[in-house]
Amino acid sequence: MKQTVKKLLRYLGLFHFSAWINKNLLNILMYHGFSEQKNNTGLTNFDGKHLDVDEFEDHLKLIKKYCTPISLEEAILNKRLPPNPIILTFDDGYKNNYIYAYPLLRNYRVPVTIFLTTGFIDQSHYMWPDRVEFMINQTKIRYIDLLWEGDLLKLELDNDLFK
Numbered sequence: 001m002k003q004t005v006k007k008l009l010r011y012l013g014l015f016h017f018s019a020w021i022n023k024n025l026l027n028i029l030m031y032h033g034f035s036e037q038k039n040n041t042g043l044t045n046f047d048g049k050h051l052d053v054d055e056f057e058d059h060l061k062l063i064k065k066y067c068t069p070i071s072l073e074e075a076i077l078n079k080r081l082p083p084n085p086i087i088l089t090f091d092d093g094y095k096n097n098y099i100y101a102y103p104l105l106r107n108y109r110v111p112v113t114i115f116l117t118t119g120f121i122d123q124s125h126y127m128w129p130d131r132v133e134f135m136i137n138q139t140k141i142r143y144i145d146l147l148w149e150g151d152l153l154k155l156e157l158d159n160d161l162f163k
Contacts, residue, residue, distance in 0.1 A: 026075060027067070028087045031056070034100035049129075053100040060108045063088075071111035088112045092127065093120075 032049035034056055051059075063069055068082040075087055088105075090097050093116035105112055120127060126134060136157055144155045 024083075026081060026085045026087065028089060029059075029063075030089045030091060031097075031101070032091050033094035034096045036100065050094075050096065053104070056101060057104050060104055060110055063110060064108055069110040072113040074111075090114045092117045 031051060033051070034053050035050040037052045037054075063086055067084040067086040070078075070082065070085050070087060072087050072089065075081065075085065088110060090101070090112055093114050097114060101112070117127065125131070139157060142157055144157060146153045146155050
């Protein structure tokens with residue numbers, strides 16, 4: 001369904017219209033990580049922070065067609081920005097940024113700024129959100145009783161959200 005909506009928006013020219021309206025605004029897109037859905041091993045990415053590499057390539061195609069990708073440094077140093085300026089940033093510095101995104105960025109000639117989580121360099125443990133995700137995916141427990149703002153909620157762990 002999402003792919004159909006995207007194709008419809010492209011067909012109707014809404015990306016071009018949006019680029020025209022925002023031509024004098026600096027846009028910044030932030031990504032976390034990337035995966036190949038057909039080869040997605042390890043954490044199952046239930047919160048969607050790892051984008052499918054094919055979808056990221058679709059983003060890059062649209063960016064190159066409708067925007068002018070610039071580096072963060074260019075935006076800071078230049079007083080005049082090009083039309084439709086856009087900056088790409090990656091948070092955390094996952095290894096998959098290099099494995100999956102870098103070849104595409106190089107191919108499409110799009111600069112990126114990576115905000116690296118330096119405390120995890122040369123470490124063999126996950127950041128806390130990844131640890132929670134891993135624990136949820138590995139548990140045999142089906143439900144968790146959770147006290148949330150005074151209400152007792154039963155959180156089902158055995159559903160498609162966590163698979």
